[in-house]
Amino acid sequence: MNPPAEPPSRAALQAAASQRLHPLSWLFLLLAQLRAFALPLLVLLFGGGRREDGIADLIGLLAAGLLALTAVWRYFTYHYGFLGQALVIRSGLLQRNLRLVPFDRVQNVTVHQNLLHRLFGVASVRLESAGGLGQAEAQMDVLRLDQARALEALVRQGAQRARAAAAASGEGPEAATPAEPAPVLWLHLPMRELVRLGLISNRGMLVVAALFAALSQAGDAVMKPLGNQLYAGLKEGESWAASLHLGPLAYGLASLLLLLGLLALVRALSVALAIVQFHDFRLLAGERELSVERGLLSRVRAHLPKRRVQAYTLHESLLHRWFGRRSLSVDRAALETGNEAAALRELVPLATPEAMDGMLQRLLPEGSWPPRHWQPLHPRAWRRVAFPGLLATLAASGLLVAWKGLPGLWLLLLLPLVVLRARIWARYSAWSLEGGVISVRQGWLDRHWRFAEVRKLHALELRQSPFDRRHGMASLHLDSLGAHPMAPPLRIPYLPVAEAVRLAAALRAGMPRDAGVSRARTAA
Incomplete structure (x- = not known):
C-alpha cells in the first residue's frame, strides 16, 4: 500500500483558488437574499401605517443597500480553482474560509438554470456528497453556462480517475477502467x-x-x-x-x-x-449513475x-x-x-x-423483477382491515339514530361496501422475496409496489398488537436510508406468526451486519 500523501500547504491552496464567479453573480445573490427577506421588508415599508418623517423608507433602503453590499462583497471574496484531484474554494475576507473538496467525495453534480439564468446564459452548480444531509459540499452561483458544464465534466472525470486510482492501488473495490x-x-x-x-x-x-x-x-x-x-x-x-324562474332540475x-x-x-x-x-x-443511464434533465422555465440536470x-x-x-x-x-x-x-x-x-x-x-439484481411468486397475507387479514371501518360506520349510525331517529339506519348500508373493500384489498396485497429484493404490493383503487434490495435495508422490526396476537398475526416493518416521509411505508402486514419469523430470519441474513434488528415488538 502506498504511504498517504502529505496534505497541500495553505499557500498552495490559496494560490490554486484563483478563478472568480461570473461578474453578475452578485446580482443573483442579491435577488436570492431579497426573496428570503421579502416579507420583513414589505412589513417594514408598508405595514403599521405611514410616518411623515419617512424613517421606515430610510430603514428599508438601508436594509436593501446592506444586502447589495453583502452580495458584491461575496463576489470579490469568493474564489475557486483546482489542485490535483480536488476543488479548492476560498471565501471571506475578515473571516477567511479555505475548503478542499476531493473529487472522489462528490456523489452528485447538479447544474441548475431558472428563467433568469437562461436569459443571461449562466447556471449554478451544486456539488453533493453522500453524507451531506441536505447541505451541499459546494454551491457556485453563478458561472457562465460553458464554465458550469466544463466544471461538471471535470468533477465527474476527476471522481472517475480517483476511483480508478484507488482500485489500481488496492484501496478501492472497483477495477480501473480507462473510460x-x-x-x-x-x-x-x-x-x-x-x-x-x-x-x-x-x-x-x-x-x-x-x-x-x-x-x-x-x-x-x-x-x-x-x-x-x-x-x-x-x-x-x-x-x-x-329572474329565469328555473326549476329544481x-x-x-x-x-x-x-x-x-x-x-x-x-x-x-x-x-x-x-x-x-x-x-x-x-x-439517461450510465455505467454507475443515472442522469435526469427536465424543466421549461427552470432547467435542472442532476445525477444520481x-x-x-x-x-x-x-x-x-x-x-x-x-x-x-x-x-x-x-x-x-x-x-x-x-x-x-x-x-x-x-x-x-x-x-x-x-x-x-x-x-x-x-x-435491480438480475431475475428479481417482476416478482414471479407473490405470497399472500394471512387468510383473515381482511378482517383486520375491515374492523376499523365497520366500527366507525356503526358508531356514526348510532349517533345519527340518536339525533334523527330511524333514518340514521340507512348508514348501515355502507357495511357491505366496507367488507367488500377489505376483501379486495387483502386479495390483491402480497409480498415476495426473490433475487435479493423484498417487494410488497398493496392498494385497491390506488395501488403501489414498495421494494428494496435486502442488502440496503438498515432496520427490521417484527411487531404484534393485541389484535394481531388474538388472530395469530404479526407485521414486519422495514426501513432504508433516505425514506421519504410521504412515501408508503415498507412493511408487510398481517402475516402468520411463523411465516413472519421465518421471513425476518431470511431478511436478517441478507442485511448488513451493522443494521438495526428488533426481534419482536408488542404494541400496547
Whole structure:
C-alpha cells in the first residue's frame, strides 16, 4: 500500500483558488437574499401605517443597500480553482474560509438554470456528497453556462480517475477502467405524455391549496374586500337565476356543470404545471449513475449514483390504469431539498408498464423483477382491515339514530361496501422475496409496489398488537436510508406468526451486519 500523501500547504491552496464567479453573480445573490427577506421588508415599508418623517423608507433602503453590499462583497471574496484531484474554494475576507473538496467525495453534480439564468446564459452548480444531509459540499452561483458544464465534466472525470486510482492501488473495490461508456437514453417524455401526466397527477390541487393557505394568512386587509366581492357576486347570480324562474332540475344541472367546469380548470392547471416541470424530460443511464434533465422555465440536470438508490415506490392509481401508465419514485441515501431533490426522487414520472419493467430489470439484481411468486397475507387479514371501518360506520349510525331517529339506519348500508373493500384489498396485497429484493404490493383503487434490495435495508422490526396476537398475526416493518416521509411505508402486514419469523430470519441474513434488528415488538 502506498504511504498517504502529505496534505497541500495553505499557500498552495490559496494560490490554486484563483478563478472568480461570473461578474453578475452578485446580482443573483442579491435577488436570492431579497426573496428570503421579502416579507420583513414589505412589513417594514408598508405595514403599521405611514410616518411623515419617512424613517421606515430610510430603514428599508438601508436594509436593501446592506444586502447589495453583502452580495458584491461575496463576489470579490469568493474564489475557486483546482489542485490535483480536488476543488479548492476560498471565501471571506475578515473571516477567511479555505475548503478542499476531493473529487472522489462528490456523489452528485447538479447544474441548475431558472428563467433568469437562461436569459443571461449562466447556471449554478451544486456539488453533493453522500453524507451531506441536505447541505451541499459546494454551491457556485453563478458561472457562465460553458464554465458550469466544463466544471461538471471535470468533477465527474476527476471522481472517475480517483476511483480508478484507488482500485489500481488496492484501496478501492472497483477495477480501473480507462473510460466509462456514454450514457444511454432510457426515457424521453414527449408533449402528449406530459399532457397525460398532468391529467393523472392532479398537481393543480397543490396550487389551489397553496392559494387558500396564502389567503388565510393575508389578514383582513385582503380577505374582507375579497369576501365582500364574492358575496356581491353570489347575490347578483342568485337574482339573475330567480329572474329565469328555473326549476329544481335546472338548478341541479347548473350546479353539476359548474362543478365540472371547476374540475376541468384544475386539470388544465395540472397539465400546465406538468409541462413547466417536466418539459423535455430525459432519463439517461450510465455505467454507475443515472442522469435526469427536465424543466421549461427552470432547467435542472442532476445525477444520481445507482448505489445511492435505497428503495423504490411504483405507483398506479385508477387514472394510471385508464391511461396504461405507471410512475416510479426512489429513496436516496441522503435526503436533499429543492428542485434537484424532486428531480431525482421522481425518477420516472410516467411510463408504460412494459417500459417501467425494462428499466427496473436493469436497476435491480438480475431475475428479481417482476416478482414471479407473490405470497399472500394471512387468510383473515381482511378482517383486520375491515374492523376499523365497520366500527366507525356503526358508531356514526348510532349517533345519527340518536339525533334523527330511524333514518340514521340507512348508514348501515355502507357495511357491505366496507367488507367488500377489505376483501379486495387483502386479495390483491402480497409480498415476495426473490433475487435479493423484498417487494410488497398493496392498494385497491390506488395501488403501489414498495421494494428494496435486502442488502440496503438498515432496520427490521417484527411487531404484534393485541389484535394481531388474538388472530395469530404479526407485521414486519422495514426501513432504508433516505425514506421519504410521504412515501408508503415498507412493511408487510398481517402475516402468520411463523411465516413472519421465518421471513425476518431470511431478511436478517441478507442485511448488513451493522443494521438495526428488533426481534419482536408488542404494541400496547
